Amino acid sequence: MSEVRSVFVDEGVLDINYIPPRLLHRDEEQRILQAMFNFMLTAPYEMSQRAIITGGVGSGKTVLAQVFGRWLKVEAKRRRVNADYIHVNCRELRGSLFMVLRRVVKTLRPDFPERGYAANELMETLMQLLDEENTQLLLALDEVDALIENEGSNALYDLARAQEVRPNAPRRLSLLCITKDPRVFKKLDSSTLSSLQRNVIQMQEYGSPQLASIVVSRAEAAFRREAIPLEVIDYIAELATHEHGDARYAIDLLWRSGKYADVAMARQVTPEHVRKAAAAIFPSLKEESIGQLSLHEKLVLLAIARFFRHSTAPHASTGEVEQMYRIVCEEHGDEPRGHTQFWKYLNQLKSLDAIRIKLDASSQGRTQLISLAKITADDLEREVLRSIEQK
Numbered sequence: 001m002s003e004v005r006s007v008f009v010d011e012g013v014l015d016i017n018y019i020p021p022r023l024l025h026r027d028e029e030q031r032i033l034q035a036m037f038n039f040m041l042t043a044p045y046e047m048s049q050r051a052i053i054t055g056g057v058g059s060g061k062t063v064l065a066q067v068f069g070r071w072l073k074v075e076a077k078r079r080r081v082n083a084d085y086i087h088v089n090c091r092e093l094r095g096s097l098f099m100v101l102r103r104v105v106k107t108l109r110p111d112f113p114e115r116g117y118a119a120n121e122l123m124e125t126l127m128q129l130l131d132e133e134n135t136q137l138l139l140a141l142d143e144v145d146a147l148i149e150n151e152g153s154n155a156l157y158d159l160a161r162a163q164e165v166r167p168n169a170p171r172r173l174s175l176l177c178i179t180k181d182p183r184v185f186k187k188l189d190s191s192t193l194s195s196l197q198r199n200v201i202q203m204q205e206y207g208s209p210q211l212a213s214i215v216v217s218r219a220e221a222a223f224r225r226e227a228i229p230l231e232v233i234d235y236i237a238e239l240a241t242h243e244h245g246d247a248r249y250a251i252d253l254l255w256r257s258g259k260y261a262d263v264a265m266a267r268q269v270t271p272e273h274v275r276k277a278a279a280a281i282f283p284s285l286k287e288e289s290i291g292q293l294s295l296h297e298k299l300v301l302l303a304i305a306r307f308f309r310h311s312t313a314p315h316a317s318t319g320e321v322e323q324m325y326r327i328v329c330e331e332h333g334d335e336p337r338g339h340t341q342f343w344k345y346l347n348q349l350k351s352l353d354a355i356r357i358k359l360d361a362s363s364q365g366r367t368q369l370i371s372l373a374k375i376t377a378d379d380l381e382r383e384v385l386r387s388i389e390q391k
């Protein structure tokens, strides 16, 4: 075999979880975060704070929080102040407060026992641990909409009140909520809401030149020199600009284009590789968003796809989807879950770009209407099936 050559020097830089050494074009947002949470460094344990980061898919919400968290930890150490930052993705944790708290406690104490605790006990445990270490925690709740959809108002309320129930004790817990959909906060009761809404960072969409510089800096670290011409990078940025300035899409496109170049054993990435890559991605329903779903959420999604493959109606009712869900479960040799649970799964799917769910006005709120956006039923079915088989 001949020597395997690649256009990449370090693909890892294009990984979805990679945190770059620095952020571009987000200086102001970083300064606002620093100002909001500065008290953790200058007046530790005297205050706690809550804030929201909101903005479209790929506008850099997650990476902004993580880069800030990294800075906070370094800065705290430098000033000999105890401060920790923990980032959890609520959707990956099924929107469950219990799972969120368990993840946080496990991060602080890796040897913490798995079983035998309820959510409210974990909440107390968390505060105890912070007391024991005499530290303060900035907890970033990424995709917090999943938590609110699943738990209602209570989860955030409980988290926010963990402090208030101990009025004279040191302040230990601050919250940074991240969501692409600020409408979800409407579900909160007014006191929880008002304490959050004072601090909102709204991320603007990236324009084409901004995306280009983000893509250039990532490409420089990921590709061999000369392996990707500047005009190809610009082309990728242009495509991503059309996807509402989605930087995640841009970086995914960069990676896939490189993969196609490697498969073709080309020395350079060409526009044709980019077009191939673009044709392979559904910007509206990226794989990782399906990958994050639980098996039964995927089965509900499959039921939706199946319904529309066999129907000419633009909308499906919840009843129709539930019926199809039972059939799909049977095919997959899995016991269908009950009605209440089915509704919860359906609610979790609301956050996907490809699914629209609205109330049926004629049913007095008992039925929801489901439709597909930006994706064909065929494509959706194929993607979900692939994701189920991968697991």
Ligand code: ADP
Pocket: 015, 016, 018, 019, 020, 022, 023, 024, 025, 026, 055, 056, 057, 058, 059, 060, 061, 062, 063, 064, 214, 247, 248, 251
């Ligand atoms: P969101 O959470 O808003 O959907 P992410 O934070 O996941 O978006 O960003 C998507 C991708 O783009 C990530 O790989 C991230 O590292 C990168 N990215 C976004 N904004 C910037 C930026 N300002 N500078 C460098 N990389 C960025």
Ligand code: MG
Pocket: 061, 062, 063, 142
């Ligand atoms: Mg994100």
